[in-house]
Amino acid sequence: SQQGEEDPQALSIQEGENATMNCSYKTSINNLQWYRQNSGRGLVHLILIRSNEREKHSGRLRVTLDTSKKSSSLLITASRAADTASYFCATRYSTLTFGKGTMLLVSP
């Protein structure tokens, strides 16, 4: 299975702190994507990083990709209570395969 594995499974921080989530996968990929899901809602695409890229930024988000280690990280800087959600990495080869997700709780 190519399914990604995020860690930690759950992360609880205070507003203003940074949150780092990691994702590991098993096989070759074309790209890796990070999604956000509020409880009981659909997915929102956050950022895509291609297999030949090592780092990408979007606002308060920073994603890194290490294809040699088959791992990626998502950093959310200066977190806000509104960032509370589940975050999933998804790897794309022929199809999009999701990891198990990290539940992030940001307390005011």
Added chain:
Amino acid sequence: GAVVSQHPSRVICKSGTSVKIECRSLDFQATTMFWYRQFPKQSLMLMATSNEGSKATYEQGVEKDKFLINHASLTLSTLTVTSAHPEDSSFYICSASPDSGNTIYFGEGSWLTVV
């Protein structure tokens, strides 16, 4: 941005009945649509991929006769859960792509409860 609409957002049905969930791409033509299933606090599991005008490709372990997928037009795919059972209760999410899966937009999901 592109919008994918799912309907209904919540549905309750009785065991043994069938229920249909629609997935529409509102402002683009979706050549490919994907259906996922998500149990509480779990990941999304791909059920099937459908291309407009052709039969859906189901993932291993997904019963084709139970989860009927129709992608009759470039803006609409439907998932019909036939002879629903309480174990089918789940969150079903569709996604749609205008370019065979390179760009993907997700719907808001549909909660199915079978009683």
